[in-house]
Amino acid sequence: MNIKDLELFITVAKLGSFSKAAKALEMRRALVSRRIADLEIQLGAPLFTRTTRVMALTDSGKRYLAQITPLVSQLNHAGDVFKHRHDNVQGKLRIGLQPFVDKLIDKHIANFVHNYPQVQLEVFIVPGQHQDIKRLNLDCMINAGEVSKGNISKQKLMTFERKMYASSLYLEKSSVIETIDDLHYHSLLGYRNAEGVLEHHWHFQHTNVTANYKIICSDYNSLYHFCLGGAGITLLPQIIAIDAVENQQLINVLPELSAGFTDINIFSPKDAALSGVAKVFIEHLCEMVN
Known part of the structure; x- marks a missing residue:
């Protein structure tokens, strides 16, 4: 069980709201909700009662809060003993981030800089x-998908799912989408990866669509903004669309369909030893993300 999840539970219990906890911790509300749900599954008991207006601790939640609060505090104080070791980690670090990936891990990078003040990061x-x-x-590069060539080592950081999205503005002015075949009558926005490969077909669980694009982009940030502006329908990582969906700026089109999962990996040169x-x-990144 991750101490970060216990700290998250304590914060939610203290503030009485997923939204308030998410704001306080600079996290997405959906991520807070999911991690609390995962914790409840691990414990085998609900920690909160949830209604449309009120969220409160269950009896089990109250007992659990009373038990873990002093333990988490003790663990955090125990960790203070080793904080001086962070000062021993020093030097320069050069990292590459693919567009859109930077927005997923910027808070974790900021946390790293805070914890290791003797490191100069570029x-x-x-x-x-x-x-x-x-x-x-x-020293390393973080991006989605694979790096097809080169003497490169790879370590998985996280996984995201791609689904179809369009803005409410676009859907209001366009024909109704009831089946996958209806996509042939809509403006589609396409992705070309770092190796220059264009995604000619959208592959779903049991079918695929040949895509004739109005716009082709080489990064998901551009696709996201074109989609948000009403240019058409596109496939986006769910993890970067989730806030716009919650704010009803983007709509998950045919939500039962998934274009599959893609890993975000950390790549580093295999022929050179990683610096300390x-x-x-x-x-640090793997611990924070997982």
């Missing part, structure tokens, strides 16, 4: 090609 926004590592002398700073950075 960040490059890169397309995500294997040449970027050598060209910019990067790079190792600590990668360990």
Whole structure:
């Protein structure tokens, strides 16, 4: 059981709201809700009662809160003993981030800088090609999908699912979408990956669509903003669309369909040993994200 989840539970219990806890911790509300639900599954009991107006601790939740609050406090104080070791981690670190990936982990990078004040960090926004590592002398690069060439090591950081989205503005002015075949009458926005490969077909669980694009982009940030502006329908990582969906700016079109899952990986040169700073950075990211 992760101490971060216990700290999250304590914060939700204190503030009495997923939304307030999410705001206080600078997290997405949906992520807060999911992690609390996962904790309840692990414990085998509900911690909160949820209604449309009120959220309160259950009896089990009250007992659990009373038990873990002093324990979490003790664990945090115990960790203070080792904080001076962070000062021993020092040096320069050069990392590359693919567009849109930076927005997923920027808070974790900021936390790393705070915890390791002797590290000088230089960040490059890169397309995500294997040449970027050598060209910019990067310690590591974080991007979605694979790096097809080069002597590169890979470590999985997280996974995201892609689904179809359109803005409410676009859908109000367009024909109704009831089946996958209706997409042929709509403006589609396409993605070309870092290796230059265009996604000619949208593959779903039991079918696929040949896509004739109005706009083609090489990064998800651009797709997101074009979609948000009403340019058409596109496939987006659910993790970057979730806030706009909650705010009803984007609509998940045919939500039963999924275009599959993609990993976000940390890549580093295989022919060169990772520096101590790079190792600590990668360990930090993996711990924070998971």
